[in-house]
Amino acid sequence: MKWPIAPAVRKPGLLNLVPVLVVVIGLVLLFPVRSEAYAGPGAGFAVLSSFWTLFVAFLYSVYAFLTWPFRHVLRLLRRRKAYGKAQVTRAIILGFDGMDPELADRFMQEGKLSHLAKLRDQGTFLPLRTTCPAISPVAWSTFQTGVNPGKHNIYDFLARDLSSYLPFLSSAQIRGPKRRLRIGEYSVPLGKPEIKGLRRGTPFWHWLGKAGIFCSVIRVPVTFPPEKFPGVLLSGMCVPDLKGSQGTFCFCTTRGAGDKFREGGVRIPIERHGSVFRSYIPGPEDPLATNSGSGLRVDFELRADLRHNQARIEVDSQKFTLKIREYSEWIPVKFKAGLGFTARGICRFYVKQLSPEVEVYVTPVNIDPGRPDLPISHPVTYSIYLAKLFGPYATLGLAEDTWALNEEVLDDQAFLAQCYANHEDRERMLFDALDKTPQGLCVCVFDTTDRVQHMFWRYLEDDHPAARKVPRDQRPSVIEDLYRRMDDLIGRVMDQIDDKTLLLAVSDHGFKSFTRCVNLNAWLHQNGYLALNSGKSESGDWFQDVDWSRTLAYTMGLNGLYLNLKGREREGIVEPGTESETLKNELRTKLNGLVDPASGGIGITGVFDCDAVFAGPYVDNAPDLIVGYGAGFRASWDSVTGRVTTQLFEDNTKAWSGDHCIDPRLVPGVLFCNRKIAEEKPAIVDVAPTILKLFGLGLPTYFDGKPWTVAPEPSK
């Protein structure tokens, strides 16, 4: 699919005069009279601008050359430990979030993935055991730290606040400065926002960096906020947008106020003033406002040109023309508060229609990588470097706007265009990292595989509830195309590597269909484990009407089940010890094998006791039980947000039609390698120790993973 970008507007042919002018200026220079300095200002400008660059480059050169011998000696001393015993000079790890081994195998057998098949035949192709639960932030945290969740503290996207039963993002917390100075109508923040990473453990590239092995790490999930280490890193999943959310799109429309979106976006009215349509993009909270709720905004104007099916949009000082159903390039926007405070971001516009209504979709406002307001890379200049080299790019952790497709603000084609545009940017980053890492480690994770499978699994099945509206013969082969694209990418990477380079292609988990939703809170309610306030048969979001004084257990997030434990939860009633152990066993017994009466399928195929599956200093933060849903099932949309409904099972009719937050045994990831790996059941936790061992480093004792035995040379 081609990414529909507005074509660059070319300048008219004024430059035809240039040859004449060259002659004129040449003649002027040939007559060295008093006026030779007349050409000065213009020429001076050019000289100054280019000279400045060369001057800076020269300074860098001097610095680099003067310090190089010392740095080289230091590096050699450090590297002696590493490369001295290393079996590889370079390791490349390509992460394909959610690549499924069964699908990969099927497409390889059908001859559709030649490069992956080559890796399989010459090296290794195995299912890769994932984490419990099989959720990306959990699995990628294990990937990078080499430990189980009990040691890295990530158990889900969400964690719970024990004092309020409310969730928070498990990976990072951002808090505004606590101290403020009141100046008239303003409340001026004193200091910077506090960004606290909640993932614990040490990524394995820190150990490599300490040993003098250079690492380029691109968009590995749960690397925000970026940590300091000797290498470069661009953060991935969990980087917020400028509003501090995980991605709030904006849908501007002239339609009357309808229902608000349930999640993921805001509807903004477009007002008509003659031939001009005016609307705005909502931004972050005003940092100077004395009370919360007053958000900043950037206004924009649109002039429709119905004859040419296009619109002229003016936002800030930028003007551009956009065809219907075409994305703009990344447009920088500046949200201005008082006293010179500004927040800078970038977003893309997409004109959905111009008649009879005007509708414009605007992507979530991403942090501008060229001028980041929050650190999204290490060092900070790395994101700037990439922005200068390739232009602005999506920085949001979950940059592919799945909710816009769920809410039908975007259609399939527009969503895919967005996904692949982001993917192409990341490919460029990967190849640059390969170029810049002739020795060492290069890791790059691609999310496209995950997002596209989530949203288009419905077309893989004959009778998915989310695809019933689309006739079978009109269903596109989106997922097959996706795997082909990834195969092509792997082929291009394989072309760049030599025998001393290890190539791994891994995924954090596989995929299964998501046709039926299970509301576990409803089950807990119906079975007497969760109580509602008197007179209520259902609860709003986040346990709004739950009576905690009579509640024994509850669930929020994707797989975690929590006991309402006394001394831990604010209003806990379950005594720790025998009572809690008995309750856990009772719940496990009852839930395991839970059958969906409508489909006859098994809704839950395993319930795991966290005391048995996790070990480490952060086990206290883990859920008490992890619920493993059966293939085709997942926690219902309501259950995830702590809502109690009357219906236990229901159809999933959203475009979000595939999932992996189920029994981890059903959704292993993939492991491809260009060398033979003598391991029958490799796990994602083994990647970190394996890489350290291949670079000749000793393994830290806290690792849970075991290094694989990897053949010293690629098979021919």
Next chain:
Amino acid sequence: MKLPMIASVIAMRWFSVVALRLPLINSPVMLVIAVSLVVGLLMVLVFRAVSDQKAIRAAKDQLKAHLLAVRLFQDQLPVVMQSYGRILRGTARYIRLAFKPLLLVILPITLLIVQLDRYLGWMPLQHAQPFLVRVRAVSPDALNEVSLELPREMALSAPAVHLPADSEVVWRVVAEINGTYNINVAAAGETFSKQVVVSQDLARISPTRRRDRFWERLFTSGEPALPTNGPIQSIEVAYPPRNIDLVIFESNWIIVFFVLSILAGFVFKSILGIEI
């Protein structure tokens, strides 16, 4: 090509008729500052209009990226060396992109400056102060036939000096009162006039009248050409050169203009978001 010339001449005409009447503009220092600001602004506006801003921005961004690469990957010598190469190539590309629009900017500004130099390059003559009139003939033989006819407000203050080696004859003249005069040089039965300005104010000055050598005339003369086949090559009045006093330093106006217009250009380009 005639268009910018005509435009600059019209602008100067307006300048001499209207602008010089304003007291502020009549001060050379203020005039140089004002002109530098205006030219700085015009320069960046014209540059924006005739350049491919997107390509220039991209070229500059690439350059910055390669500079950052030197810093980010400093321990990897091959990568650093590769980045230096890219910096050089990037600079060449940037200069190439900036060259064409700069040519288009330079031409009208050059013509404008030529015209401004008539006002700011020299000071008008002062009354009662002697000055030299130098006439260059086509050959030393012609010198004997050359004579000078002065208006009645002027008088010779010394006899003519003949310099046969240079085919020149020089007179020392003094003007009694302010005014714009024509002095006449007679030779071989023909008479050639030359403008002389005696004034306290800023005025348009043409130091030389010469034969029709276009480029020389363009930069040094503001009067019609002398006949090509006549006996006189040039008539020159020695106006004192003007220096602009900026308290901290004193210099020819073009140097001051050069520095100020570049500074103004950089300021305006930042304000207007123009890539240069």
Next chain:
Amino acid sequence: MFGSHKVKIEGEFLEQVKQCAEASGYSSVDEFVLHTIEKEVKRLLPPERGNSTSQETVKKRLQGLGYIE
């Protein structure tokens, strides 16, 4: 704003701390020390009721997380 504070651990005690960190599964002494102090602070200064983030703020922060509605 609040600055930072460094504590020096040395000698035999450092060895003991290292042993504890390793035995408990921490990836570094720093991580062990920080977590131990965090737990102690949480015990001594439990969060006040009603002082936590509002439901509206929670919703805003989680907005766009594809997995939840």
